[in-house]
Amino acid sequence: FNRTKSQICLYFKMPVLEQYCCVSVQGWIASVRGGSFSSQGKHITSSCSLVAFNTDQAGGMVGLTSVNPASDGKWTVTQISCHADLVTDLDFSPFDDYLLATCSADETVSHDKPVIVCVCVWSPLVLFHPAASELLAVASVRGLQVWDVTRDTALTGKHTPVCARFSLVFSYFTLTDLSLLLSVSHCLTDLSTRGTALVPKLALDVSCCEVLRLLQLTDNFIVPISYQVPRKDFHADLYPDTVGHTPAMTAEDWWKGENKQVLSSQRARRSVGGTRGEQFTLQNPLSTPSSSAAPSRSPSSTSGLSSGFLPSPSPSQSSRAIQNMLGPSSKFRHIQGAVLHRDTHITNLRGLHLTTPGECDGFCANGQRVAVPLAIAGGQIAVFELSQPGKLPDTALPTIQNSVNVADFCWDPFDTHKLVVAGDDAKIRVWQIPKGGLTETLTEPECVLRGHTEKIYSIKFQPHASGLLASSSYDLTVRLWNLGTGEEVKRLSGHQDQIFGIAWSPDGKLLATVCKDGKVRLYDPRKSTLPIQEGPGPEGHRGARVVWVCDGKYLLVSGFDSRSERQLYLFSAESLASGSVASVPADVSPSTLIPFYDPDTSVLILTGKGDTRVYTYEILPEAPYFMECSSFHSSEPHKGLCFLPKTECDVRDVEVARAIRLGKSTIEPVAFRVPRVKKEFFQDDVFPETAVWWEASLTAAAWLSGSNGQHRKISLQPKDMMPVSEAPKEVPVRKYLPSSVYLEEKTDEQKKEELLSAMVAKLGNREDPLPQASCEGVDEDEWVSEELTTHTHTPQMIHDTL
Numbered sequence: 001f002n003r004t005k006s007q008i009c010l011y012f013k014m015p016v017l018e019q020y021c022c023v024s025v026q027g028w029i030a031s032v033r034g035g036s037f038s039s040q041g042k043h044i045t046s047s048c049s050l051v052a053f054n055t056d057q058a059g060g061m062v063g064l065t066s067v068n069p070a071s072d073g074k075w076t077v078t079q080i081s082c083h084a085d086l087v088t089d090l091d092f093s094p095f096d097d098y099l100l101a102t103c104s105a106d107e108t109v110s111h112d113k114p115v116i117v118c119v120c121v122w123s124p125l126v127l128f129h130p131a132a133s134e135l136l137a138v139a140s141v142r143g144l145q146v147w148d149v150t151r152d153t154a155l156t157g158k159h160t161p162v163c164a165r166f167s168l169v170f171s172y173f174t175l176t177d178l179s180l181l182l183s184v185s186h187c188l189t190d191l192s193t194r195g196t197a198l199v200p201k202l203a204l205d206v207s208c209c210e211v212l213r214l215l216q217l218t219d220n221f222i223v224p225i226s227y228q229v230p231r232k233d234f235h236a237d238l239y240p241d242t243v244g245h246t247p248a249m250t251a252e253d254w255w256k257g258e259n260k261q262v263l264s265s266q267r268a269r270r271s272v273g274g275t276r277g278e279q280f281t282l283q284n285p286l287s288t289p290s291s292s293a294a295p296s297r298s299p300s301s302t303s304g305l306s307s308g309f310l311p312s313p314s315p316s317q318s319s320r321a322i323q324n325m326l327g328p329s330s331k332f333r334h335i336q337g338a339v340l341h342r343d344t345h346i347t348n349l350r351g352l353h354l355t356t357p358g359e360c361d362g363f364c365a366n367g368q369r370v371a372v373p374l375a376i377a378g379g380q381i382a383v384f385e386l387s388q389p390g391k392l393p394d395t396a397l398p399t400i401q402n403s404v405n406v407a408d409f410c411w412d413p414f415d416t417h418k419l420v421v422a423g424d425d426a427k428i429r430v431w432q433i434p435k436g437g438l439t440e441t442l443t444e445p446e447c448v449l450r451g452h453t454e455k456i457y458s459i460k461f462q463p464h465a466s467g468l469l470a471s472s473s474y475d476l477t478v479r480l481w482n483l484g485t486g487e488e489v490k491r492l493s494g495h496q497d498q499i500f501g502i503a504w505s506p507d508g509k510l511l512a513t514v515c516k517d518g519k520v521r522l523y524d525p526r527k528s529t530l531p532i533q534e535g536p537g538p539e540g541h542r543g544a545r546v547v548w549v550c551d552g553k554y555l556l557v558s559g560f561d562s563r564s565e566r567q568l569y570l571f572s573a574e575s576l577a578s579g580s581v582a583s584v585p586a587d588v589s590p591s592t593l594i595p596f597y598d599p600d601t602s603v604l605i606l607t608g609k610g611d612t613r614v615y616t617y618e619i620l621p622e623a624p625y626f627m628e629c630s631s632f633h634s635s636e637p638h639k640g641l642c643f644l645p646k647t648e649c650d651v652r653d654v655e656v657a658r659a660i661r662l663g664k665s666t667i668e669p670v671a672f673r674v675p676r677v678k679k680e681f682f683q684d685d686v687f688p689e690t691a692v693w694w695e696a697s698l699t700a701a702a703w704l705s706g707s708n709g710q711h712r713k714i715s716l717q718p719k720d721m722m723p724v725s726e727a728p729k730e731v732p733v734r735k736y737l738p739s740s741v742y743l744e745e746k747t748d749e750q751k752k753e754e755l756l757s758a759m760v761a762k763l764g765n766r767e768d769p770l771p772q773a774s775c776e777g778v779d780e781d782e783w784v785s786e787e788l789t790t791h792t793h794t795p796q797m798i799h800d801t802l
Helices: 251-255 272-283 315-326 700-704 739-743 748-763 780-791 795-801
Strands: 007-013 022-025 044-046 050-054 061-066 078-081 087-093 096-104 108-111 115-117 125-128 135-139 144-148 181-188 195-198 210-217 222-228 336-339 369-373 380-385 399-401 406-412 415-423 427-432 447-450 456-461 468-473 478-482 487-492 499-504 511-515 519-523 533-536 545-549 554-560 566-572 580-585 594-598 603-607 613-619 626-628 640-643 655-662 667-673
Touching: 044 087, 044 195, 044 210, 050 087, 050 096, 050 195, 050 210, 061 087, 087 125, 096 125, 144 251, 369 406, 369 655, 380 415, 406 456, 415 456, 456 499, 468 499, 468 700, 478 700, 511 545, 511 554, 519 554, 545 594, 554 594, 580 626, 594 640, 594 655, 603 640, 603 655
Parallel strands: 499 545
Antiparallel strands: 007 181, 022 222, 044 050, 050 061, 061 078, 087 096, 096 108, 108 115, 125 135, 135 144, 195 210, 210 222, 336 667, 369 380, 380 399, 406 415, 415 427, 427 447, 456 468, 468 478, 478 487, 499 511, 511 519, 519 533, 545 554, 554 566, 566 580, 594 603, 603 613, 613 626, 640 655, 655 667
């Protein structure tokens, strides 16, 4: 590359990459101020984890950022002071991603924190040895020194005179036949290049056939440029064994005369693919490397100088290879969220209450209707029928008037007409919606539950017993209510601060809570009013939610860490005191992530009030526990999502979840689908028998007396669809065309000839009879005129025209 131009030329050995590769420019790293052109060494360098670059800041500043973005897709750029003068060169250790050596015109070399004083006087260069650990070469116009950085002493004190400008290179081998090199790509950018750096092979994304990644340092940006071979699956011929991450010898061994090379990735048990899995672990602490060995490669590819291609693996082998590299993958990783057609929307919603308490979901829906709070005095709630979409009238709507501000509200899961509302006056009101929806304003509830002494946080129905409700309050208690009798039946205590969230276990036996005092508690309400377990919860105090996952084996808590960043935690229900078994960061936002868990697929869907992004994870009962899937993004912030029964999903379109999205003025259905090829078959691997949770399995009185219920299960398979597991097996046939078919550029002369041939072929051969020859009643004048008209457009005339 040329530092003053914007062109980067790439050369590869001919047999390696089918002579062509695709170039794509990814997200740019901003907040960068490139260093001075006067530096004689590298302006930018990279390890598998970090990128270091020269800056224009005074005082010998070096910029640092990560190779890959954070979970929110952004890079964080920091600067460290290394020298008192301009940094002239920098280099990462090939065996330690976090060991950086820098040098400067101030006659010092810095590695990590200690400073080594050397005899260099102007524009020194530094370079780590490629095989020996902690061995650093330092060069200047006065000479060359080799340092053992572990001892901060030079192994050699002699100064070998060299010219004023030179390159410092440890040699591996020499390419003697330059005719083997072929220019395969020119990357043209709009910005001048201050420097480029290659990202190490071990950090490449082999799942998308990335064979090279360049980092271009410009005046204000670092531009990652990814070179990818256009193939669909993992191909071993693109990834011969690369050098490992373990040094072959120590600095002392090298000085004693030993010469060793770093073991190849296969012998060092670190291949590109295997290391990618480990590198993935560094980026995502929830993922763990596969226990199986990394896929081996043919010995002929070890040197990287093979004269031919290795046979491409079969699709099944490719899938297994990728799975071995990246660990377990989720069948829902490509889940897609989509807002359904506008014909299903309820629009022109006015006066929406946007400031509901943090413990409230904001709105609630069942399979027939949706309840939405309005910003009208008296705690009014509007109820809309999902079967009646369209534009709402501009006139006032019939509502439910609670006379006080609404704290939380939810539908009875076993009665789609019963809405329960908790108010700021510490009372719980039970409303009955008439069939067909609200036609007039309701002012008198069916019954009122009294008992709490302060306003209520949240309410949750027991998942099996009809008419059994739990409520949490500012009085630091959780109370159970029998709606049939209107009485309080249990009172749970033990909380020291605000109760952020409550959740019943899937079997309805236990109740979990998460509290502002930093504790997660577990209650068995029928045996004790005090918690049977408690353990450390989220450190942040901005809010939290709790939900049971993995058949009740784990508790998932969405909350905030000590820096007020949103975080997901997974706790074992059998051992809360041991703390979380796994956690995953989300992003920075003031609203709490509200979780929805589908027990049929183990898919967790989360979003917050005012968010535009919906997160999706598959939850596993063992490491890596969290498997992130595709996110759904909406164009405008939403109030939240509320999910409907599984029977509302279109299984023919592989829809695994259906939600209602509340926008600023609209109510929209959102479908979450899994992309599948054979949609003519019922996808029984993602649609197991589902529990009929909208039917009660016992009464509140029976549960209080010690009985337990269990939901019956039904199949979602349509009668006219065959399960995909019983579909006839087909041998997959794939045809791969060489990339040259897609990437070859034709000369202008070739294009002209092709156009000429096509036009001549369209006119037809001069000797062919004209269509009129088969017709009768054509005058002789027309024959002559037609022949002259056609034959005057000769190929030569067309050629001359072109």
